[in-house]
Amino acid sequence: MKTKFALFLFIIFVGAIWWGWDWPDIARIMPVYVAAIPGLIMISVQLVREMTGWETGKNTAGMDMDDSGENQLDKATERRRTLLYFAWFIGGALGIWLLGIVIALPLLVTLYALVEGGEKWYTSLIIGACAYGLIWGLFEYMLETRWPAGLLLQ
Numbered sequence: 006m007k008t009k010f011a012l013f014l015f016i017i018f019v020g021a022i023w024w025g026w027d028w029p030d031i032a033r034i035m036p037v038y039v040a041a042i043p044g045l046i047m048i049s050v051q052l053v054r055e056m057t058g059w060e061t062g063k064n065t066a067g068m069d070m071d072d073s074g075e076n077q078l079d080k081a082t083e084r085r086r087t088l089l090y091f092a093w094f095i096g097g098a099l100g101i102w103l104l105g106i107v108i109a110l111p112l113l114v115t116l117y118a119l120v121e122g123g124e125k126w127y128t129s130l131i132i133g134a135c136a137y138g139l140i141w142g143l144f145e146y147m148l149e150t151r152w153p154a155g156l157l158l159q
Contacts, residue, residue: 008055011048018045034148093117105155107145111137 021041025033053059078086093113100109115133118124124132144150 008052011052011055014048015045015052018042018048031148039143089121093121101155103155103157105158106152107137107140108158109155110140 025037097113111133114136115129118132119129
């Protein structure tokens with residue numbers, strides 16, 4: 006069943022590249038270069054892995070990877086993780102509303118890597134700078150999309 010779905014996605018990505026290739030450059034960037042080509046590469050790798058049995062031959066450190074859901078957490082841990090997730094989510098949404106997405110999203114990525122990821126401060130700053138470069142470089146510079154300023158910066 007997995008291989009059939011992977012083949013279906015492979016056909017979708019090939020079709021997207023085929024039909025989108027003759028579009029004007031500005032219209033081709035997102036659907037072809039950003040979505041279809043990377044998608045085709047990833048699904049091709051997945052097809053090779055499924056057809057060669059690459060994953061089935063390996064058993065990572067004796068772990069049995071199944072979706073049985075038998076690994077239950079206690080209620081306090083579940084509650085804490087759920088609240089923490091929504092705290093980050095709401096904090097990110099408030100940051101975007103107050104500061105704008107160009108400032109808030111890299112700041113959120115930096116803080117998350119520092120606090121939750123346990124990364125060193127310079128690694129977190131590099132990750133945040135990459136997020137800023139992606140937001141500014143792809144959307145503001147290449148696609149000429151101007152994100153609205155946050156409430157505090159208007």
